[in-house]
Amino acid sequence: MHNSAATASNNNTQYQNRLFVYEVKGLSQNGNTNSLNYPIRRSGSVFITVPYHRMNQEMRRITRLGGQIVSIKPLNDDVVSEVNGTSQHRDFVSRGNLGTSHGQSNQPKQQPQAQSKSMTQTKAKKADVPVNIYRPKNPYIGKCTEIYDLVEEGGIGTCRHMTFDLSGGDLYYVEGQSIGIIPPGTDDKGNSHKLRLYSIASTRHGDAMDDKTVSLCVRKLEYQHPETGELVEGVCSTYLCNLKPGDDVAITGPVGKEMLLPDDEDAxxxxxxxxxxxxxxxxxxxxxxxxxxxxxxxxxxxxxxxxxxxxxxxxxxxxxxxxxxxxxxxxxxxxxxxxxxxxxxxxxxxxxxxxxxxxxxxxxxxxxxxxxxxxxxxxxxxxxxxxxxxxxxxxxxxxxxxxxxxxxxxxxxxxxxxxx
Missing domain, CATH: 3.40.50.80 (Nucleotide-binding domain of ferredoxin-NADP reductase (FNR) module)
Incomplete structure (x- = not known):
């Protein structure tokens, strides 16, 4: 098989290094930046080390905080080097937390200008798999952007494909993971409904391939009660299948590492x-x-x-x-x-x-x-x-x-x- 990605892959060796350093100005030390571990210097600059797969998300986050990205420079071999050369150390970022370099200077070594590519060109490694970026006590609220039937006329039951906008937050995922959905309302005991997990049906880039959405495939649960004969409908699946574009949805996760694809292209x-x-x-x-x-x-x-x-x-x-x-x-x-x-x-x-x-x-x-x-x-x-x-x-x-x-x-x- 020939994949159009093959040609691009041969020209992408400059992206073997997976960390980049953003120089950001315009941020002030406050509650928002404190929670994200931004050390704001007296000059007003901050240097943020960002993994390749998070570049788009961090750009959006910095913009929301009022910052301006002055420069983006690749980090050689994932290492930050101090100007005086006395030490080197690795500075990794996971689960959406921003890391920064330390020492007398945070300026990275100069690297050759990388060829311009999509910021999301990356191969997910298990160490980079996100888990529980959003939890039930503080879910991400995303809007339904699209929903349509998957069962054709004459089929059995109701099953729908639905897509949710992620552009307002930091949720990202890889293929094989699941997200949780918290249906609104309470159960018969007056408690909030518990979340239900659903396997993600889209790639990490989303159906529109812009890194801004996640999609699910949901079948509406409905059956006849064995004793009363009345129709029983699943709480969360019914809620999801009845969504309309523009409706808000409480999302948690992502979770799961059992169903990840191998990195091997020959698998x-x-x-x-x-x-x-x-x-x-x-x-x-x-x-x-x-x-x-x-x-x-x-x-x-x-x-x-x-x-x-x-x-x-x-x-x-x-x-x-x-x-x-x-x-x-x-x-x-x-x-x-x-x-x-x-x-x-x-x-x-x-x-x-x-x-x-x-x-x-x-x-x-x-x-x-x-x-x-x-x-x-x-x-x-x-x-x-x-x-x-x-x-x-x-x-x-x-x-x-x-x-x-x-x-x-x-x-x-x-x-x-x-x-x-």
Whole structure:
């Protein structure tokens, strides 16, 4: 596969150093800057060390605080050097806290002018994965900017894609993480509703690829009460599915490191999803195939294989996009549906995702022998047993105990499960 990011990647070696230093003027020492650990000098200047993936967010934050960025200079090998040369030390930034250099001078060493690129061109490393930037006691309030139906006419239930604006805060995330949503109101005991976690369905750049949004894929929970027969609707999912553009939403997080993509561009990614379990895989696939020049550091060259279980054809979420990817990248993306109410398994019963895994078990087993292959499962917990059963048979043909092999893949961080 050729990704348009490949050319940009070859010209991006000057961005190997991931820290930059902002010289900022116009800030005054006050409660706001104190909380952000800004040491304001008598000259009115402050030097702020910023990791590459946070540059856009820090620019917006500095502007809100009334500051003016005088210069931005790259920091060589992530090291700040004192003018007198007596010491060197690293100054890292995490979870949105700003770090500054120390010593007799905060001026960084002069570096060659880097070629102009998007500020968000970065490869996420696990050390940089954000966690709990916003917590339940102080959530980020973002507005819904877009919401639309994902289930086509004739499908079962309600499922919607929704996008929230993040431009007013410091929330950022990477693919495979989740955010919390706090529905308004109180429960039957008068307590505020607890947050619900939802897998993020967009890449770190957001659907508009401007680093200003996050998207979710939400199915409305509704069922008949087994005793009373009355319709029961999920509190948070109903609230989200009834949103309109402009509505405020309380957001927490992000959280989660279990479902992160590997950095390796040659990795093989096996994805098994049911229903809204497609959410993190949408983020993976969009990052692999749709971001182009936003991703000079990540030019996916491996195989991505998605198994997607749904009840009916109208319930195939993101169907048009998925099938276009399959058409455009036949050597790098495979798409296999299990449509339970329309397709039959080998025994004549309904086709569920575990039956598809059984059909391709030998191919999957062969893929899993490659140490660069990662397997992800997301969706209903009930599918795990059937998947294990299917792969048990494939492993047994080679004299291997599947349970032990799966545990070994887990230790190698190649087996990732998020089910509910």
């Amino acid at each position: 093989n990614i096996i994805m098994m999803a049911t229903g809204t379990g497609i959410a993190p895989f949408r983020a993976y696939l969009w990052r692999m195939f749709k971001e182009g020049d936003l991703n000079p550091d990540y030019n996916f060259k491996g195989l991505a294989w998605l198994f997607f279980g749904i009840p009916t054809s109208p319930n195939i979420l993101y169907k048009e996009d998925l099938e276009k990817l399959e058409k455009d990248y036949p050597d790098n993306f495979r798409l296999t549906y299990a449509i339970s109410r329309e397709q039959k398994n080998s025994e004549g019963g309904r086709m569920y995702i575990q039956h598809r895994i059984a059909e391709y078990a030998d191919q999957l087993w062969e893929l899993m022998q490659n140490p660069k292959t990662h397997t992800y499962i997301c969706g209903l917990k009930g599918m795990e047993g059937g998947i294990d059963e299917a792969l048990t048979g494939a492993a047994a043909k080679h004299g291997v105990n599947w349970d032990e092999y799966r545990k070994q893949m887990k230790k190698e961080h190649r087996w990732h499960v998020e089910t509910y």
